[in-house]
Amino acid sequence: MRNAHPEASVPVTNSVAARYRSGVKRPRAPPSAFHPGALLSGVLAAPAVVAVFRVVAWLLLWKAAELTCTSAADISTTCPEIILWQEVLKDGFHRDLLIKVKFGESIEELQTCRLLIKQYIPTGLFVDPYELASLREKNITEAVMVSENFNIEAPNYLSKESEVLAYARQDSQCIDCFQALLPVHYRYHRPHSKDGEAFVVVNNPDLLMYCDQEFPILKCWAQSKVAAPCALKNEDICQWNNMKYKSVYKNVTLQVPVGLTIHTSLVCSVTLLITMLCSALILAAVFKYGHFPL
Secondary structure (H helix, E strand, O other): OOOOOHHHHOOHHHHHHHHHHOOOOOOOOOOOOOOHHHHHHHHHHHHHHHHHHHHHHHHHHHHHHHHHHHHHHHHHHHOOOEEEEEEEEOOOOEEEEEEEEEEOOOOHHHHHEEEEEEEEEOOOEEOOHHHHHHHHHOOOOOEEEOOOOOOOOOOHHHOOOEEEEEEOEEOOOOOOEEEEEEEEEEOOOOOEOOOOEEEEEEEOOEEEEEEOOOOOOHHHHEEEEEEEEEEOOEEEEEEEEEEOOEEOOOEEEEEEEOOEHHHHHHHHHHHHHHHHHHHHHHHHHHHHHOOOOO
């Protein structure tokens, strides 16, 4: 009688050989995660996945850059630049500082706005407040000194920086242009030992704007609020918008001639000699042509 369970009495090796000889196919085991073939295919697929991620990342970066450029172009289109430049007129120790402001495009709302220039005068220069008063009376400029205890006779090494408020006027030759004129004068400088010149740097001013009504484009330019008089002949204080602008020049540099220390003795001697000579001539004229009561 044949055993009902022949595989139980047959060794494992013989059972495998019998199945191979009889043509019976052994059922395949499910693939394991640690199978060498699967591991090799995963290794080969990894560079492809990385390449796909790189392509996607580059596409995202390119799209973001395109959006950034588009938004920047939109901002530059909707927010025109304000251009400011300074120019020094005349020669010698007495000059005129001309400040011009130009808006990037024609804006109807500017007709309701006022422009105020806050100019900082360095120690090497000064603005005569009495001259400003005379120019205001002649309607040549609208400027006023802000600094107190101001001495126009002090040399540069004993003076302090001063401030001037100049209310800009609209240029008759340019609809979108404003300008202001300030007379400036050189101060006396210390004599130098070698170089016979000094340099005075005039920095760019603060540009303030006040409008009777708010309009969207004003938000593109405004940086902060500054308290200042509403008008030259008005004691009321308004909150002006401190505007950002593009300057044509970083600053204005003026060249001032100064004396040399090696000429000190010569200058003092000649000055004393001329003073004595002039005094003698004045006395001689007084005694010759003067009438003295007895």
